[in-house]
Amino acid sequence: MFSMTVLSRAALVAAFTALATAASAQTVRVNYIPITDVTPLFVAIDKGYFKDEGLTIVPTPSTGGAAGVPGLMAGAFDVMYGNVVSTMLAQEQGFKLEVISAGTKQFDTPANTNGMLARKGAGIKTGKDLEGKTVAVNTRNGIIWLFARAWIAKSGGDASKVTFKEVPFPQMPDALRGKQIDAAFMVNPFFAASVIDTDTFEFVAAPYREVQPNVEVGHYISTQEYFRKNRETMAKYIRAFRKGVQWYNANLKDPDLVRIISGFTKMQPELVAKLSLQELPEVINLGAVATTVKLMKENGLISSDIDLEAMTAPEALK
Amino acid sequence: MSIASSLTAELKVQAPVRRKPFRDLARTRLSGAVLIVVLLLLWEVSAARGWIVSDNWPRFSAVLAAAWRGLLSGELADILGSTLYRTLVGYVAGCIFGVAFGLLLGSNRYFDWTLRPLIEIQRTLPSPAIIPPLILFLGVDDTLKIFIIMLAVFPPVFVNTYGGVRGLDETLLLTARTFGLSRFDTLRKIVLPAALPAMTAGMRIALSLALIMAVIGEMISGASGVGNYLMSMQYAMRADSMYAAVICLAAAGYLLNRIFLMLERAVLHWHHSTRME
Amino acid sequence: MPELGRKGFGLLSVLGVLLLWELICRAGLVNLFLLPPPSQIAPALWKILASGSFLVPLGQTLGMLLIGYTIACVAGVVLGLLMGCSDYFYGLLEPLIEVVRPIPKPALIPAMVVFLGIGAGMKITMVALAALFPVLINTLQGVRGVDPVLLATARTLGCSRFATIRKIILPASLPMILTGMRVSLSMGLVLVILAEMLAAESGIGFLILDLQRSFQVRPMYAWIAILAAVGLVLNTLFEMVEDRAVPWRAK
Numbered sequence: 001m002f003s004m005t006v007l008s009r010a011a012l013v014a015a016f017t018a019l020a021t022a023a024s025a026q027t028v029r030v031n032y033i034p035i036t037d038v039t040p041l042f043v044a045i046d047k048g049y050f051k052d053e054g055l056t057i058v059p060t061p062s063t064g065g066a067a068g069v070p071g072l073m074a075g076a077f078d079v080m081y082g083n084v085v086s087t088m089l090a091q092e093q094g095f096k097l098e099v100i101s102a103g104t105k106q107f108d109t110p111a112n113t114n115g116m117l118a119r120k121g122a123g124i125k126t127g128k129d130l131e132g133k134t135v136a137v138n139t140r141n142g143i144i145w146l147f148a149r150a151w152i153a154k155s156g157g158d159a160s161k162v163t164f165k166e167v168p169f170p171q172m173p174d175a176l177r178g179k180q181i182d183a184a185f186m187v188n189p190f191f192a193a194s195v196i197d198t199d200t201f202e203f204v205a206a207p208y209r210e211v212q213p214n215v216e217v218g219h220y221i222s223t224q225e226y227f228r229k230n231r232e233t234m235a236k237y238i239r240a241f242r243k244g245v246q247w248y249n250a251n252l253k254d255p256d257l258v259r260i261i262s263g264f265t266k267m268q269p270e271l272v273a274k275l276s277l278q279e280l281p282e283v284i285n286l287g288a289v290a291t292t293v294k295l296m297k298e299n300g301l302i303s304s305d306i307d308l309e310a311m312t313a314p315e316a317l318k
Numbered sequence: 319m320s321i322a323s324s325l326t327a328e329l330k331v332q333a334p335v336r337r338k339p340f341r342d343l344a345r346t347r348l349s350g351a352v353l354i355v356v357l358l359l360l361w362e363v364s365a366a367r368g369w370i371v372s373d374n375w376p377r378f379s380a381v382l383a384a385a386w387r388g389l390l391s392g393e394l395a396d397i398l399g400s401t402l403y404r405t406l407v408g409y410v411a412g413c414i415f416g417v418a419f420g421l422l423l424g425s426n427r428y429f430d431w432t433l434r435p436l437i438e439i440q441r442t443l444p445s446p447a448i449i450p451p452l453i454l455f456l457g458v459d460d461t462l463k464i465f466i467i468m469l470a471v472f473p474p475v476f477v478n479t480y481g482g483v484r485g486l487d488e489t490l491l492l493t494a495r496t497f498g499l500s501r502f503d504t505l506r507k508i509v510l511p512a513a514l515p516a517m518t519a520g521m522r523i524a525l526s527l528a529l530i531m532a533v534i535g536e537m538i539s540g541a542s543g544v545g546n547y548l549m550s551m552q553y554a555m556r557a558d559s560m561y562a563a564v565i566c567l568a569a570a571g572y573l574l575n576r577i578f579l580m581l582e583r584a585v586l587h588w589h590h591s592t593r594m595e
Numbered sequence: 596m597p598e599l600g601r602k603g604f605g606l607l608s609v610l611g612v613l614l615l616w617e618l619i620c621r622a623g624l625v626n627l628f629l630l631p632p633p634s635q636i637a638p639a640l641w642k643i644l645a646s647g648s649f650l651v652p653l654g655q656t657l658g659m660l661l662i663g664y665t666i667a668c669v670a671g672v673v674l675g676l677l678m679g680c681s682d683y684f685y686g687l688l689e690p691l692i693e694v695v696r697p698i699p700k701p702a703l704i705p706a707m708v709v710f711l712g713i714g715a716g717m718k719i720t721m722v723a724l725a726a727l728f729p730v731l732i733n734t735l736q737g738v739r740g741v742d743p744v745l746l747a748t749a750r751t752l753g754c755s756r757f758a759t760i761r762k763i764i765l766p767a768s769l770p771m772i773l774t775g776m777r778v779s780l781s782m783g784l785v786l787v788i789l790a791e792m793l794a795a796e797s798g799i800g801f802l803i804l805d806l807q808r809s810f811q812v813r814p815m816y817a818w819i820a821i822l823a824a825v826g827l828v829l830n831t832l833f834e835m836v837e838d839r840a841v842p843w844r845a846k
Contacts (some may be wrong), residue, residue: 074456076457089809141806171374171705353690353691446792548705557782
């Protein structure tokens, strides 16, 4: 309980930090995961779109995954990239969040950038084949987990008969090779690096597009309080970010993009060049989000309804 | 070496063995160095020959090359610097609190009665468990990281200081009282020096804990430090750079420990335990 | 009645902190989603305890800890004795130990996954590796610190090498070994929780992180309280063992 007294003291510190933030609203601290999905943010920084609006962006990466929404609530950053499922879970628990712009959408592109892989020759083709087997996901109760379950159900399996194991993305190929899991839902760059190793691995499915074509996977959020207090700054932020998305979509093959991605992901340029980059959305389709929320309900993640329109910035919709 | 040599001496009496130059060589740390080289060679060969196939198992030579590049570009120095900075700040803060509370509780029974249960709970609670709630209050920046380092450093320093004060010879204290020493002087001239060996022993344990907690804290979030570097190198599929950072971190940890031992020896030059080796 | 005074003061201070916490929450000084008052955590705690659902995760965490810790203690004492009694082993192993010891063990997780996978084996190894060094170093120091006169006497009396170790060296270095084991215990507990947080699907560490991620703050605090109790019990048990094993040191 000693730590608890310290906790309450710490709460005061957090309160002061929050005050300090309100004063310097022209600086926006953005938390991100170092994956290619957040490239538009770094395009907008690199091309000076934020600067043109008079904004300074302080990006902080978080790889461990423990930070996320709690860090946002604590005022450690103002905006974060997150997956739709986590946002809705937090919203349902009473954390008031605002979705401020679109992030990642699974468009119908020819190349996959994520998907379920199994060991070669294991004969896993459908969800039915996975019953009694173990599937790796990055976190339980996250979007990867949700769609892995949904895909299993859709392809004739019973998700409750499948064991889900939390394995960090970088460890998934090793765990699959070492036969500790039977399938893994991977994302890039691990997906790209593993799917070409056809002697070892076998592509099973692309759960996102097979379960819900055009699903909204990730987006950018802030707290409702921050969004309302800094309405003007947020409008500028959303405008500049949108320009970043537009430049990104128009220049998918540009070598400059490789430089930018390599810069914030720390991946070697040769590896970045091998990834098939997919287009990213400019606006949010609330219908698609509603479908995902329905899926969450069916899988017992949430029980009440969520007013999606009320928690989404109007600029993000058109 | 006293015991080892006496045991081997005993062995010699029982079964006299002819001395060979080879045996004298084996007695030095050379064999240990050879063992390390063999292990590293095994690492190199296992990766090069494909005995172990994994993106997370690069050749050792690739790790060395990555370390060289990182050292030349100053990248590794940067990340080590920020980790060491946080480690030291948290460590010093934890030591100060540990010593202060140890002295206070060790010498005043009312403080002892009141605060000890609280401290017992804090010190037996594994610190990673309170990181998730701490994020809710301290965010994910330096405040959080330094704070969790402090929380990990506090227990061993406190316990040892407390034990050192409690284990004090009663006659010493009585003598001090007879000579009319003030409370402060008793603390400064008698209690502190007597508890110092125990205190430094606690601080030495705390040093490695501090480094571990710094890395754990950085793994969770943040843009700098070895922990963050280890994570981002994994996500960037650059295992060679990751191991290079691990090696540098180990070297830094080793140096910190050496420096600590030197300081300890300088401070405790009068105490017999430092003369042992 | 100092004993009664001690307990009374202790109880009062714990209750005082809980009360203060409750008041801070009631006064609206903190976000209740982040820090609910004890009065709201208590029902969550009761629910976990009464339903018995704490048994499985607790068993898993403790099981992992005990296996890893036992391995570390046995290996640490054996290696420490070997190195302390033989220059050959000392020369062979000391450099390796000096190289591996300062590495913060969490940094080794990726490499361990390559060799040991993500299962219990990896976690047990992590715990064992972290808990090994304090025992080993302390055993070594304990052995080194044995009074040479004692050893000379043993030699004069014609004790065998094994008997010397068993009857003289081991008892003489026991206090040091136990100190090392105590440090190892808390180290092991830290590592087992961490390992469960980094890659697991069960255990207390996983639960705390999982509850935080799904924003169920009340049960999360309840589990932290359970973990605090576990730590306290383990520590008390260890102290009891220590008092029995080295009665001459007990106060």
